[in-house]
Amino acid sequence: MPTDANGTTGAATGVGMTDQTGAKPNHEPKGGLHALALGALGVVFGDIGTSPLYALKESFVGHHPLAVDQPHIYGVLSLVFWTMTLIVTVKYVVLILRADNEGEGGSMALLALVMRRSKLDGWKGPVAALGVLATALFYGDAIITPAISVLSAVEGLTVVEGGFDRFVVPLAIAILAGLFLIQRRGTARVAAWFGPIMALYFAALALLGIANIVEHPEILGIVNPWWALNFFLIDPKLGFLALGSVVLAVTGAEALYADMGHFGRRAISAAWLYVAFPCLLLNYMGQGALLLSTPAAAANPFFLMAPEWARLPLVGLATLATVIASQAVITGAYSVTQQAMQLGYLPRLRINHTSADAAGQIYIPLVNWGLMLLVMLLVMGFGSSGDLAAAYGIAVTGTMLITSCMFGILAFAVWRWHPALAGVATAAFVLIDGAYFASNITKIPDGGWFPLLVAAIVFTLLTTWARGRQIMRVYMQEGAMDLDLFIRSTGKSLERVPGTAIFLSSTTDGVPPSLLHNVKHNKVLHERVVILTVKTEGVPYVGKAGVVEKIDAGEGFYRMVIRHGFMQEVNIPRSLETVKDCGGKFAAMETSYFLSRQTVIPSERPGMALWREKLFAWMVQNAESPMAFFGLPINRVIELGSQLEI
Template sequence: MILGALGVVFGDIGTSPLYALKESFIGHHPLTVDQLHVMGVISLIFWSMMLVVTFKYVFIILRADNRGEGGSLALYALISRQSHGKGWMRPVSLMAILATALFFGDCIITPAISVLSAVEGLTTVEAGLQPLVLPISVGIIIALFMIQSVGTSRVGALFGPITLFYFIVLAVLGAMSILERPEILWALSPYHAFTFFVDDPKLGFLALGSVVLAVTGTEALYADMGHFGRRPIAFSWLWIVLPALMLNYLGQGALLLGSPQSITNPFYLLAPENLRLPMVVLATMATVIASQAVISGAFSVARQAVQLGYMPRLRIEHTSASTQGQVYIPFMNWILLAMVLMLVIGFESSSNLAAAYGIAVTGTMFITTCMMAVLILSIWKWNRILAGVIVGAFLIIDGAYFASNLLKIPDGGWFPLLVAIITFVLLTTWARGRQLMNDRLTESAMPMEVFIKSAARTATRVPGTAVFMTSTPQGVPHALLHNLKHNKVLHDRILILTVVIDEVPFVDLEDRVEVLDLGENFYRMILRYGFMQQPDVPAVLKLVENCGPQIKMMDTSFFLARQTLLPSERPGMAIWREKLFAWMLRNAESAMEFFKLPTNRVVELGSQVEI
């Protein structure tokens, strides 16, 4: 599990040495390459890793797992489940959706900047290779997304040993450089970060926008927790990744103290000249792995969003028979590929992309801290003074990083914000639209008791079982009313079936089914699943024993209602959002496929709903 975590989770933060220190000095806010600034930037990087990654995420946030699952939506579900509907849950839900939207923006930029920065190392071997950088990067990115369908576990098994070797090489090259200038070790003192800010507060603040590149990928530690668990991730960070990264950053700093002109590409210039081409190959492999970290996280977060009702139904493929959290979502995969290629071709170099990088990461980190505050104070009930000090410190740190990155908006930072805004609108529109549609259906629904008394005695009963699926566990499903209206018959056994997604990752099999006998051979059935589980209705129905004879698929028909939405002037959503919701509903995966219903046993009946 540790090796797999190295291969999937730490690729993003592990490739930060390729560009973080370089961009701090020659990015959009250049610094003089002298002892003051080199020591100051290295000190900022070290304390960012200690405070943000080690203390905040590894020691605190990773403990906020929702039965093993992590990420903003899992954290929201954890808080929601234990808050019992308190008034502050509305802003918490909006924060979770916004963090999810920002995370998707990060998932697009990370593969682009990581692969480009690695392939650009070819120019340190031979300057004439510059024209090949873009086509090689595009080819690598396409190949990466093409292999996603084989599954996270296989990808992790393939990448884990490579990543371990990569971190060993980072540590060795850094240590060799440190031995030549051991005074760089003094940069581990916070004194040098403080001195840097005192010398020029404005430059120090601007430098935070580049320094934070050293901790990009931190949110992936939390989002990918369901793939490997907290302990392998924490162990890998503390004993392998953190030491290797800091040795390399210190080594780059030592190189710059003796050779300021090496700032053009200190990562590759750490290696002897005859080893630079192998380093390009190794670093390129590592950046492919970095991209894998956020892609795996995107699949996990997308599935959580679908199950919790923030995204339309998508086709979700399980890639592991033994691990629930490992999934592949074709739609997300190809959308991410298209957006990443657009970025690579549009921005052309890692330096141009660095201006766009960081704003989504720091925004997500800041929101996670706000949600952590709610968790610590209201759910975990820590001592208020201790919690106030911890949360206040992290709000200041994350707020400073985010504010510094906001200055990047004109230079490319607008892109992840645009992606986040569009994603936020889509997520909130879907959630609000579903709520309105269910409210309208409930308003017009006939009470079940009235229907049974009037219809059960007059309608002709035919052999077999009819399962009417409905999203609301009250009233008569529209499909049942339409079936009786048009076909004039009722089956011998009627099941009114609702699938409920609980705010826990997994629901045990013994808690899966709830059956209520309504009389006259009518039954209301509720199937409960966790937000990390894929519903399989036929598999559960075969096990149900408390609603008459055993249910056989060959004698069972499934009736689904396909709603056609009619936008109206009724209060609820703006007309443009109603039309957007209607479009999303039309393009969602069918309930038949999502719930794994047998295709030859499904009947769809249409109805119109005004929202």
Template sequence: MTDSPQGVAQDHAQDDSHAGHGHAQDATWKLALGAIGIVFGDIGTSPLYAFRETFAGHHPLTLDQLHIMGVISLMFWSMMAVVTLKYVVVIMRADNKGEGGSLALLALISGSGSEKRWTAGIVLLGVFATALFYGDSMITPAVSVLSAVEGIAVAAPNLSGLIVPFAVAILVLLFSIQRTGTSRVGALFGPIMMLYFLVIATLGVLSFIKTPEVLWALDPLYAVAFFADDPLAAFLALGSVVLAVTGAEALYADMGHFGRKPIRVSWLWFVLPALMCNYMGQGALLMRDAAALKSPFYNLAPEALQLPLVGVATMAAIIASQAVISGAFSVTQQAIQLGFIPRLRIEHTSAATAGQIYIPIVNWALMVMVILLVLTFQTSSNLTAAYGIAVTGAMFIDNCLLAVVLFSLWKWQKRYALPLLALFFTVDLAYFAANLTKVPDGGWFPLLVGFIVFTLLTTWSKGRKLMLQRLRESAMPIKIFIDSAANSATRVPGTAVFMTSTPEGVPHALLHNLKHNKVLHERVILLTVKISDSPFVPDEKRMQIEDLGKGFHRMVLKYGFMQEADVPAALKQVNDCGAEFRMMDTSFFLARQTLLPSSRPGMMIWREKLFAWMLRNAESAMEFFKLPTNRVVELGSQVEI
């Protein structure tokens, strides 16, 4: 019942006062604290496993000063190039009315009037980035929680057999509380992550002051020397070094909640220094004691403090997982509104915060997959083989979308845009290529999930377009219908609202109702809900009403892709369409389409059957549009695509 219009112009450069949706008046430091709790959980828990994996992972390095200094240098300059320059400085300027993320960026591009030759390929790239996100959202909770709980083996080796059961129990608890919402515990996220970052920074400083020469690793010449000494080993090491920047895309995706400035402040003045202190501390520890490689993160702490550190790290891992789960809910809602996913049941867990939503089917599907990953891979070291390829793939796609923004939207001159893009593409291609070597060891998993989700998203989008096209082809012109039916049919008191996907022609539900019941209501509303390419549509632009004569009215309700459609609430605001709308005098008529296999060109038969299955299992339009259950009539129709 939703349709995504084309050609809605967007502004590419919103200032910070527009980002954050009402948070602009709050103090920047409060938003920065909130950002530390929500945005940086994923990248913040990378020290649990990233440094260790470069030396003990699937392509282990010799544990000597050259390699330790080279890896630290690569991690630092990766953070500077990928996180700081690419995301914090450049991409975060490309907001869609304050919102960020691949889908928001895709909607910004496709709705900006940019050159049509970009459109098809860019849409497919944006959709594939979204599909890869689902693979990443399954791996992140598994690897974060598992790597945190593995500290038990360091602090209490006799309990090492309980690591997997503990991790599974934590994950089951985490997914089980999603229904209740996270607004209450969310207030604790910022202080807990602040404590976590302070702890890991302190441990790192206490370590590297014993071996201060590790500070020279910030010199990029050490990364160059690493590649010059052993190019193949350095290239393969990139597959583990990239783990230090996983979660960078979260800065952009969560921009709508906090705004650009608080996220930049948090990253540059707190998170980045804390992470680098810890990485340099781990490097300094390994220079002094190669035996610490089993868990350099936990071995930074004195033996008496290792168990408390496990507790702090586990809380940080839970927060990182929560952010990814919430992100999966948000991305799913956007994809539904933009027409890439069927309607799903969405529950709001907070009356005060619009973004606090819960989608049951997404929650339980994620839980099953995450637990299967933990049980299958058993250790975080095994899981990191699957980690990274989805992230690097999404980062590469963000580069492609950014190229369109720079040239088509912002009109940058080539002498500025090309060197910047060349840097980003070179770095991301190197990381992506290095991660491809991990495909046989687990990297196949996020790719498989990505291709499955991509198939589902594109099948739904294509099937809906074909179905709407067939409905338009068979629709009777509304003017002819009104002239012929309005005078001959019996008119009965009340209002009939006919929900229709397209604002042209006569809805099938109206034709079926007249055919079977032989009556027309005194007031007939032909209602279409459209989802804009903007994340939010203001109330004053919500509604368009056209008087068609003889008691017929055409009404279009517009919502942003971050908003939910509430038809009864919108109708209560109508004051120029006859009498006031009263739900007890209003009937809503919906058409439920049944698809028939067809030899007409459009989609392959297997995709038609897949689309038909998705259509049958979509959430009822009655619940999706919040229609009163006792005022809805559903009428079936058959469509060939």
């Protein structure tokens, strides 16, 4: 995608992913299967792994309480089992994980894959809107997950000692504050402990479950789908409303796909099938067995499963697990934001790299402090995991529903399955996810409005930026001068000074405004003039240093294109180090970079609503400097301002 001096991007070109030698770069996760699977336990399954803390409790004592008797216990647990089987195992592990964009997954990667490999003609706009909406919903989930996870773990203290009630919210806030405050230091060192801690946590889940299952082994019968059907036959209305709580058992399923690039499909599948899935299932069955003998335990079945002596250590272990789950979501928010910037849906934001070895270890201050503020407000506003559960689920199920729709496009247009098979599979997933989403809609008055409000704001920002940049490019091209004409009129008439001038341009046609302004005000040209366009492709990686294309326009003028993937950091000087046949090498101290910074003036011209134009102008004004974004040396950059009415 073309990137201009403001660091914004346009439409993907769909060029294949090759490096400068013509070979495909290898970006497979490094490490053995066991090590990668252990790492996946610590990062990928933190969210879904902490769901037992609140999912069953919310089902029975939440906003739509159920009778704690055998038909309802078996019915809820049967729904949990089949939901994990159909949504997580079949949909994500078996199918969606195969929809990798050169090894990467997630909403943005899936959108880029569909746009690049399918012929959608007039449907590209709606499909792009779906992908952007899924990304917007993710931010709502990223705010609620740390709040509800940490709150539910700390609430275990009230099971140990009832007098701890008044300390739950302050302690949760303190833990979350510490989590956000350490982000700027990076998590590379502590991340090495995530896998072992989560492995211990999953083992505890299984042991607690088994200890209670032996008291009521008949609970194993919940795998019979009849109990799920019978649950709806007993009370169809309550059964439908209960879906909004049952789906809490699979929150975090989208992380299986989003984190595929870090661990690979095989490691994630193995960690789910052999560790996470069986341990979660055993724990849910154990909670059900406890409820059969002690219905009052529905108040907090997870912690009441444990003997009294083990409850305080269990609170500590669960708190560690929720911190890890929150860390994974926060890190995911950084990655999604970076992808959105590279793909042209967000302006430049300051990105700090917290690891010299891992390019994916990043920290985005604006995202971190924004999440921290909203998470704190949620914890103080709702006060308990039970109340927060009313806000949870709608963003998750919305994302799952969109993923099912995107899967349908993949099956029909990319994988080219038989229409009957693609239609049946898509309809089944859309029906299941649609039912859960519809049930969660009933939560809107009780808190479900919050993630929807966050998603609406983020969606507006993403689409306004993308549309605004598109309008800017059109207006700028309308007044652009042809390069050949410019060279003929100025190439020999202006004084040429020693050195190289690189002018960044958003398009591969015409003369960039920065070059025109330089001639107008300085009335000189450098001996070598390079018009440079940076393009982000619809693939994660494009070679180590990007693919450089060059055109010699004559009279010391060159046009150059540098391509990179949406997961790659842009560094223009590093890319230029490999270029030798474009008028010679690029000497760092003899090369100047000219950037154009536009001041956008909203007007009544066709394009966007006036309020969106004002929003876009504000985003342009507050975007970070392009120097860091492009890796340019600060003392070699000249910025030339101009005004553009849209």
